[in-house]
Amino acid sequence: MIPENLLLDYSATLENKGASEIIISEKSRADFYFQIKTGEIKMFNLNEQGKEFVQGIFYDGESFGEPPLFGDFKYPASAVAVKPTQLFKLSKTNLFKLLTNNPEINLKFTKALAKRLYYKATILKEISVHPPEHRILALIDFLKRKDGSDKLFQVELTCQQIADLTGQRVETVIRAIKQLEIDGEIKLINRKVFR
The missing domain is CATH 1.10.10.10 (Winged helix-like DNA-binding domain superfamily/Winged helix DNA-binding domain)
Incomplete structure (x- = not known):
């Protein structure tokens, strides 16, 4: 989504995560932007019976977990590496600087979030009806x-x-x-x- 060289210019770190390693915990504070270099991430919730509901699966080049960064609320789901994954981690402060200084990236970012919202609304309708x-x-x-x-x-x-x-x-x-x-x-x- 965001070019890798630009992420690095704004002090992103590249981290290696093992399969089944938790990246984000539900109800934790959102302080970082995450973008996958290689691998696979699953965002999910567990109900009281322990049944998993997958919110989304993300692959190479995709980001995940951004809405809480902008809405100033806690993560509504957890995220785990499905397989060994390399991902970029960028502080919320530096993400906002990057987006402010790069309006073309900001627009692409906004469009990607809008597509994800459309998907969520579509799937929610499908599940309920x-x-x-x-x-x-x-x-x-x-x-x-x-x-x-x-x-x-x-x-x-x-x-x-x-x-x-x-x-x-x-x-x-x-x-x-x-x-x-x-x-x-x-x-x-x-x-x-x-x-």
Whole structure:
């Protein structure tokens, strides 16, 4: 999102995180901007029964956990490295200086946050109103638009990740994917989902 050289110019540090290492704890104070160089980060909440609800999965070049920096509230979710990850960590103060001094980056940053808000609003509607098949297609279509590809799109998520992102059980996702294949909405090739 923000060019790496610019992050370093504003005193960002590059940190290595191991798989399953917590980056952000829910309800902790937001003092840093995080951007992934390589790896994968999952933001999630746990309910009282210990069931995980995934707020988002982030990959190379993406940032995560920014809204509390601007809203001056605590993190509403936790973030964990899914696999070994390198990420940039920049203080909130230096992030604001960077954005103030680089209006073109500020605009790109704002657009990226707006897309993320759109995704959240879309998924929330899907979870509250629609059947499992519709929820899954909405998620896949969002990912395909994000990828920007017109050709057959391969979904890189596991059934567990799809379940976590759509608020469903894995068994429900598996049944829904089979139904979507029967209906011709998706293709299954070597156990991978395509649309």
